[in-house]
Amino acid sequence: MSCLHTINKSPENNLLKSCLNVVCSGDAILFIEDGVYHCASLVELQAIQDTVKVYGLREDMLARATLVRTMDSVEIVDTARFIELCCEHDKVVSWF
Amino acid sequence: MKFSLVIYAAPYSSESAATALRFARSLIAQGHELYRLFFFGDGVHNVSKLTVVAQDEINLQQQWNALINEYKIDSVVCVSSALRRGILDQTEANRHDLGVASAYESSEVAGLGQLIDATLNSDRVVNFG
């Protein structure tokens, strides 16, 4: 059983911290909307366990000019892949 | 897979309603089934037909309506959220003597039972707020 967590607010809102308190190994986190600013912050990303895969939504990065600032540990995905990720995990928990 | 989407966000105030619309289009394009759209809280504004936007802007409500009609999607707007925000179909408008309906006919004004039904009958429920 694994879970895809989506986070749509910037690091200032502490959603990642809340999410990390309940995340399980094998879960994945997908940053969307203002959440993609996490993907440009090494400090934020370092808080995430190695057993949790990290994704960022490409469309939101393009809009915000953060694609080039995105760290290597983040896998960049489009909306079509977002949907595949929903299918690959047993459920989706949205943090907003 | 069968998906249901729950939309809590009003259009324009945040990006979430637009994200949900892109998600809905993409999952249909991939051949998945969209079992139900459920508009809740401020999300009910997405089914308002009494909206006008600038010519160079996207009318999200119109786009939801077009998508719902094109693919005959089961779309529900939560009655308790909708009425207090001025989102009424003709039946509710008549019942409350308000004359004009503000909701697109493509969405049904109904109760939270439809959300529970969606959780029971979908493989994935995805929330946008």
Add this chain to the structure above:
Amino acid sequence: MTNNAKKPIKSIITFISRSAPYGHNKANLCLEMALASAVFEQDVNYVFLDDGVFQLLKGQDGSSVQSKTLGNALEALALYGIENIYADQHSLEKRGIVSADLLPGMQLVSGDEVSKLIENSDTVFNL
């Protein structure tokens, strides 16, 4: 009320209520969904996390801001047969809230216990 479920089954739905009361309606929306789930006889877990634990303070009076008192509404959870009501201990501690401040009937849980609830659920609503 109508129930069009084609395969009328029971599922486990976990609600994570993370918002403080009155300032935003997320707390009310979460409660509305949980009560509806109970009416349709689903297995409901209700978890108060982060600012959501502010909903549990005793002595609320919403009438001073022309609002229904959410604390009273929470007592409705039990009336609707929702017995699995949890408050995240870490969230309480962080906000200086002790058990004596709380409405009755809450089970205090750790983050690990919340993640187990999520893991064992069919659907999670988190708002």
